[in-house]
Amino acid sequence: MIEIKGVSKSYNGTIKAVDDLSIVIPDGEIIGFLGPNGAGKTTTIKMIAGITKPDTGSITINGINIAEDALGAKRQFGFVPDSPDMFLRLKGIEYLNFMADIYNVDGDTRKQRIRELAERFDMESVLTDQIQSYSHGMRQKMVIMGVLVHSPSVWILDEPMTGLDPKSSYLLKEMMREHADSGKTVFFSTHVLEVAEKLCDKVAIVNKGKLLFYGTMDMVREHFKTDDSLEKIFLEMTENE
Amino acid sequence: MSNYIALTKILLKNSLTSFTGSKKGKSSKIKNIILPVILVISLLPLAGAIGAGVIAVYPIFKGLGQEGLIFASGLMAVSMMILFFGIFYIMNIFYFSNDVESLLPLPLRPSTIMAAKFTVTILYEYLTELLILAPIIIGFGIASKAGLIYYLYAIFGFLTLPVIPLVYAGIINMILMRFTNISKNRDQFRIIGGILAMFAAVFVNIKSQSFFGGLSNPEQLQAMLTPGDNTLMGIMSGIFPANKLFAIALVNNANIKGLVNILLYVAISILFCALFLTLGESLYFKGLVGISETKSKRKKLTTEQFDKSVVKSSIIKSYTIKELKLLFRSPSYFINCVLINFLLPVFLFIPFLAGADSGMGVSEIRGYVLSGNYEGIILAIAFAAILFASGTNGVTSTSISREGANIFISKYIAVSYHDQIMAKIMTGIILGMVATLSMLVAAIFILLPPIHLIVLILITGLVGVIFTSFIGILIDLNFPKLNWDNEQKAVKQNMNLMVSILISSVVSAVVVIPVIIFHLNVWLVLAGLVFIFGFANAVLYGLIKSAGVSLFEKIEA
Known part of the structure; x- marks a missing residue:
């Protein structure tokens, strides 16, 4: 579970990227985080992951306040950033082993997980190649595998579908569903509204750093008294802001 | 031409912001200023020592009619340094900078991109020159009580000097890149290229040490110095024969010989530039193709290999x-x-x-x-x-x-x-x-x-x-x-x-x-x-x- 309470963040003291945001991401659900470019999605995600510090407010992950016990909180989640261009000169297998080391995954468990993940994501034949030789989608898969290798209870993913081929995208969605159904947390940002509509239990829509709406798809339709697609509702909501 | 100016401006802006760092806030700004200031102050004694050294030895060389040797050796040392660092700078700025991939699809001629990148590289080299050549020029100027013309020639020469060594470095790189990028393993190529360049530098170092070692033999030195009239300047020009013109221009700044030589020097450097850009029209882009590719084996791990690779560590x-x-x-x-x-x-x-x-x-x-x-x-x-x-x-x-x-x-x-x-x-x-x-x-x-x-x-x-x-x-x-x-x-x-x-x-x-x-x-x-x-x-x-x-x-x- 992620709890965000009254979090604000401004850059250069003037532009408010996130403005008094409060939201609870419960266990057992997939929450989609939507908003136009520059709405504050990535800033929010970065604050949850401990990359940037909020100016005010608090963030707890599974009850651990990231400002007070950063390491404890970081052990709770796996984070997939928006760009998979990292550790490019490590081989795939070295990267996965490194991630398993820093999250203290024991030898047998990591072997089993790496094998499973490589097979499911169809990456078995590239594990010995340097990540820089991978395509964008393959890099994305590798980062996702690196997160799953330590089996975190909270998943935080920034635009995870970008660059994935249909099969991998389907697989990731399936895994997100399984993870949520097993009582754990999935929080991800996306611009693909169809994905959000079909996959998420709830959506949170932000614009200009403020939370505009948070609820299930049914609540969205009820709230706006329409049967329109999420895309239409989203466009209207963010344009009228 | 306008493309060249626009591109140079962008490249310069880019490299300047990356040089000074990116941190925001007042205290970080102060930090960003302190560091260069400390560095400049700490390098001043070295520059001062070079200048003072030139003033001290000037009368001795002047007495032998070999005062031009002071310049010739200074120019040789600076040119060598520029060539050595230039090989790496050019490799990075021309071929491995991240901007290359965004520049390639733009409707720009290879020579335009090269000219802009070359300009940026030259500006970096001025920093090297400031440390070593500037004190020599100033020291020599003070010792010989030189006039305005001397300093004018010196500025022209100073600005021109990096061109020829950098053209050498550029041509070496273009040829290397054109004919080795077929290997599709840029990292290994760069490592091997780097090692080769280092060895070249060591070789140059040994050669110049034994040259100066030869000078420490008094009889040999005597024999070399006796003819007078700056005959030794030519020997010190080595693979940079045009440097001689710059040295002659400075020594003869009072007469027409100086003017002719400095103009000739600038003209030859421009010619080198033109040659480089012309060569680049046909070589540069060919060397760039495939630059971002990396070798991959696409081979599945065997069970033993897998077990060996996946081991727990602290x-x-x-x-x-x-x-x-x-x-x-x-x-x-x-x-x-x-x-x-x-x-x-x-x-x-x-x-x-x-x-x-x-x-x-x-x-x-x-x-x-x-x-x-x-x-x-x-x-x-x-x-x-x-x-x-x-x-x-x-x-x-x-x-x-x-x-x-x-x-x-x-x-x-x-x-x-x-x-x-x-x-x-x-x-x-x-x-x-x-x-x-x-x-x-x-x-x-x-x-x-x-x-x-x-x-x-x-x-x-x-x-x-x-x-x-x-x-x-x-x-x-x-x-x-x-x-x-x-x-x-x-x-x-x-x-x-x-x-x-x-x-x-x-x-x-x-x-x-x-x-x-x-x-x-x-x-x-x-x-x-x-x-x-x-x-x-x-x-x-x-x-x-x-x-x-x-x-x-x-x-x-």
Whole structure:
């Protein structure tokens, strides 16, 4: 579970990227985080992951306040950033082993997980190649595998579908569903509204750093008294802001 | 032409912001100013010494009618330096900079991109010139009581000088890149290219040392100097024959010969530029194609290979191994941080090898080492050399900067900042000890030191390497340079490395001078070094644990 309470963040003291945001991401659900470019999605995600510090407010992950016990909180989640261009000169297998080391995954468990993940994501034949030789989608898969290798209870993913081929995208969605159904947390940002509509239990829509709406798809339709697609509702909501 | 100007402006803006760092806020701005100021101030004595040296030797050379030699040798040294660094600069700026991929699809001629990039490279080289050539010009001007024309010619020549060596460097690179990129393994190519360039530099160094070594033979020197009338200027021009024109222009600034020569010099340099750009029209883009591709095997791991690759290690060990792998596999890091550990001993021992047949020979130094009377001094010198070597490899003083835009990863992974810092320090210690061992191996073969001395050097060396590693990481934590678009900028164009070299040089001098003056006993030197640097290390570790960790925490991704 992620709890965000009254979090604000401004850059250069003037532009408010996130403005008094409060939201609870419960266990057992997939929450989609939507908003136009520059709405504050990535800033929010970065604050949850401990990359940037909020100016005010608090963030707890599974009850651990990231400002007070950063390491404890970081052990709770796996984070997939928006760009998979990292550790490019490590081989795939070295990267996965490194991630398993820093999250203290024991030898047998990591072997089993790496094998499973490589097979499911169809990456078995590239594990010995340097990540820089991978395509964008393959890099994305590798980062996702690196997160799953330590089996975190909270998943935080920034635009995870970008660059994935249909099969991998389907697989990731399936895994997100399984993870949520097993009582754990999935929080991800996306611009693909169809994905959000079909996959998420709830959506949170932000614009200009403020939370505009948070609820299930049914609540969205009820709230706006329409049967329109999420895309239409989203466009209207963010344009009228 | 307008495309060229627009592109040059953009490239310059880009490289300037990456040079000064990216941090926001008032205190960071002050930090960003302090560092260059310290650096300039600390380099002033060197420039001053060069200028004063020129003023001092001027009357001697003038008396022999060979005053032009002062210029010729200065121009030769600067041209060589520009050629040497130029090979790396051009490789990085022309071929491996991240902007190349965004420039390729634009409707620009190869020569336009090349001209803009060439301009940026030349501007970098002016900095090298400012340090060495400017003091020579000013010193010579003062000593010869030169007039305005002299300085005017000097400015023209100063601005023109980098062109020819850089064209050489550019052509070497274009040919290398055109005919080697078929291998599709750019990293290995760059590493091999870097090693070749280093060896070329060592070769040039040995050659010039033996040339100056020849000058130390009085009879030979006498024979060379006697003809007078600046006959020696030609000899010093070497592979840069046009340099002679610049030197002649400066010496003859009072008559028409000076004007003709400086104009000729500028004209020849322009011609070189034109030749380079023309060649580039057909070679540059061909060398770029496939530049971002990397070799891959696409081979499945066997069960044994898999079991061997997937093994559990401690966090610090795993992180250290990751750091080492990145250092060995990224060409810029390999050349600047790894290879240098093996090359420093070579540079240090070249004087002995070059001077083997004249003056201070190997056998004489071996005598000093074996006599047992100078062990204190030898230990202090070895310690100073190790400090210098590990301060120069920049492993820790660029370790945060090397993370670049990916610094955010350090922030979200579940590894404490303390452990991340320790792993980076560990990497520095390992490579510092590699430098120590490679120097010791060279010394063992050349100077045959007694075993107990080797052991003492190893013990003090470790204390020294820990010291420079601590200092290095503290510098980089304070001034991380994270905004760069090619890896070279993280290690080479990084002032933190300069500061680290400076501090280790000063500390080296502070250690050696009193030991020589008071001719201290070896055990006293050992006790002193271990006690003083051991204590300093304890203090620095405390500082890293408190201030270092909080600095790391505050670095904004």
